[in-house]
Amino acid sequence: MLSTDNDILKAAEAWRKEGRAVALATVVETWGSAPRPVGSNLVIDEQGNFLGSVSGGCVEGAVVTEALDVIESGKPKMLEFGVADETAWKVGLSCGGTIRVFVEKVE
């Protein structure tokens, strides 16, 4: 089942109410060609389960890792991902765009 933006926020609320620690990631800025529009959400729990997307699957792994940090510290983070550097095996966007992602804990 594909998850719509609506399902993602409902999941965030349901997960939190179940007692799971939850973080919400939101695409806040994009430059150039970006796979998901500004406002797209990804919800992550403390186990690393996630729903939704902030890119075409290119940087979700890194966002989840950072989200676990945010869940632990409670402090929001602004992440930026640019063009992938294939030789360096760094996380990035193969589409050539840049995105900025705000990650916050659901308190």
Add this chain to the structure above:
Amino acid sequence: MQLDVLAVLNNERAARRAAIVVTSIDSGKQRLVKAADIGDDPLRRELAEHLRNGKSGMEETAEGRVFLTVYVPAPQLVITGAVHISQALAPIAKLAGYDVTIVDPRTAFASPERFPDVKVIAEWPDKALPPLGVDRYTAFVALTHDPKIDDPALLHALSRDCFYIGALGSRKTHARRIERLKQQGLNEADISRIHAPIGLDIGAVSPAEIAVAIMAQITERLREEPEVERPRGKAAS
């Protein structure tokens, strides 16, 4: 985000009401502004603009740098006609994120066996449509070929400012429809909002292909820039 803010936001979304979350980039402070309360907010100018175009984004404001996450209702698709095309169109629209409702008073058509997992209402449009909250986030498609069912539904969709209105039928059928609707008091501007023949011109033949053409045209309307008037595709009849 605070859980209670998230809960209120989800409530608003379930009730098909728009809302905006304002996040201060520097402090991380957040507030939820319901669409109805925008006039009382210090950032009402920025909020109103973002609500109008439905887009989230960053803004430099008197409060500093803020991110506005705009939540407009999920688009819904209302179809008259529990017909063959609807059997393909309903699942396609669901995948694309639409809440789908089919209205058809002919109970032989509007059966759960023909439409598993779709909300089907076996009532006449005058009874079935008002409770659905047809609005500007709604696409309406008339597929019965029966004026007794399609015409009143089209009048309802036009009065509710649907972002997309389409009606199945050849040019000839549509010409007769226009005559009938004019007798009901509609003017040229109203009638020009009806996409007919329905769907983008992709040479669709089978019911499923026509459904793809219709979904493509709905998507085009949903995603177009409000200021830009684009030429309309013509296709299946």
